[in-house]
Amino acid sequence: MKARGAVIHEVNGKWQVQDLEVGEPGENEVLVKVMASGLCHSDDHFVTGDLDVPLPMVGGHEGAGIVEKVGSKVTRVKPGDHVATLFIPACGTCRYCAKGQSYICNNGAGMETGRAMDGTYRFHDSDGTPVGGVTRLGTFSNYLVCHETQTVPLPEDIPFDVACLVSCGVATGYGAAVNGGVKAGDVVLVMGLGGVGANAVQGARHAGADHVIVVDPVDYKQERAADFGATASFASVGEARPLIDQLTNGQGVDVAIITVGRVDGDIIGEAFATVGKAGTCVLVSVGSSELSIAVSPQDLTNFAKSIQGVMYGNCSPVGDIPRLLEMYRRGSIKLDELVTRRYGLDEINQAVEDMHAGRNIRGVVVHEH
Known part of the structure; x- marks a missing residue:
């Protein structure tokens, strides 16, 4: 699968928009057509070196899109489903998930490497060089492959540029207070x-x-x-x-x-x-x-x-993301007002500059397909 994404190649460098190859989903993985991605400050820590990760890396973890293809053992979602991405998996069966603490799911181990759970890469440069994906996602690419436990089905009537925010910033901030x-x-x-x-x-x-x-x-x-x-x-x-x-x-x-x-x-x-x-x-x-x-x-x-x-607002995103979106439907939580500006992928460095300057509550990248 051909994709186009924003990649960081060196600490304190600029995001480079480039062509990418996206691998086929494994038996427990899904191919997601990413429609929108929030610009979360967490991605900037990979750029500044606050978080030491192997580069190059496709940015973005706050995403929403449509499932294009699923592996043979996937049960959580199906092709055509609208989904939000989870920057920490929620396997449902590890010690912490079983205790209702999926925000520290054991399968989050190693996510900083940008490699899939099996240790291999899902993104490659046009010359075959492996490229990581932030938190095993990389929502600054218009296509990505991730484990099914990093997806949550969304109602189809929620706009992607709003739904993407709930996958990280909304759940994290709201949960930090209520939890x-x-x-x-x-x-x-x-x-x-x-x-x-x-x-x-x-x-x-x-x-x-x-x-x-x-x-x-x-x-x-x-x-x-x-x-x-x-x-x-x-x-x-x-x-x-x-x-x-x-x-x-x-x-x-x-x-x-x-x-x-x-x-x-x-x-x-x-x-x-x-x-x-x-x-x-x-x-x-x-x-x-x-x-x-x-x-x-x-x-x-x-x-x-x-x-x-507090990690991920200490919430259970598989249950809390749909609940937050239902609250949005009822008008009891504001999401539209969070989006200050929408950007095309080629405007990624302007979007980051605006974030640093405090011009946005949240900027959103809207992908083209």
Whole structure:
């Protein structure tokens, strides 16, 4: 199968749009005609080197499309089905899936290599050079082959450019709030209003938070925060602190959710410092791998605070993605408003530049076929 995709060849390089060969699906794999892909900041960590992966690599993991072909043992989907892609498999049978924790499915091991579960490549360059796919996907290509456990069937009436967002950013952000400990009456801080942060705001309001305060240095993001349910927005935690103190009698927020584009130990420490007694600092963002966090052990113990890591919103995407889309149908969650701009694949570097500049809540690549 011939395909066209955006590939990163070197750390700090530019995405290159090029022709690719896509292999035949194996017995448990599916060929997906990718219709749309969200631009998630996680892909940028492969470019900057924050995440050390073998290059070259086809970008993209937040996708939606149509199943073109299936392997002989595939049972989850069939040709013609509309699907969302899962950046972590949900096998349903490993220890963690059996415990309802498919967001840490054992079959996610090795996904950073970009190779299929059998260790071989599904993308190749025109000269035969193997090319990985981000999280074994590569939704910046208009066709991909992935394991059936990385797909979830979608209702056919949901537009692809909206459905793709639920496969990562929406599920991750929304889940970070509802599964991260937000309760009715809480005061919540969300740091960073991108495609994940906007949905953390939505999730916090749905979980019953009375106040959801957004911090983002970009004016446009502050202006948009109220669209998703934020009750206040500021450029920095320092600017937000007087309101936090007023709302909590100086005690601190109940939950702080970190959804910035790139996190480090100082940012975690800053968020942790805003959390009150028995509160939770929820970490969603990816970034530095340094073994240091600017947190006081005494505060952690004496005030019974928690730091909670969240992967995929700690949700069960096979069940939660259809549920989120049903909420969208009912008008109880906003998806259309997340899409600031749509791009053709040849505009990929402009899309990334816009993401870095904070011009978009979410940009979406719409593929041609």
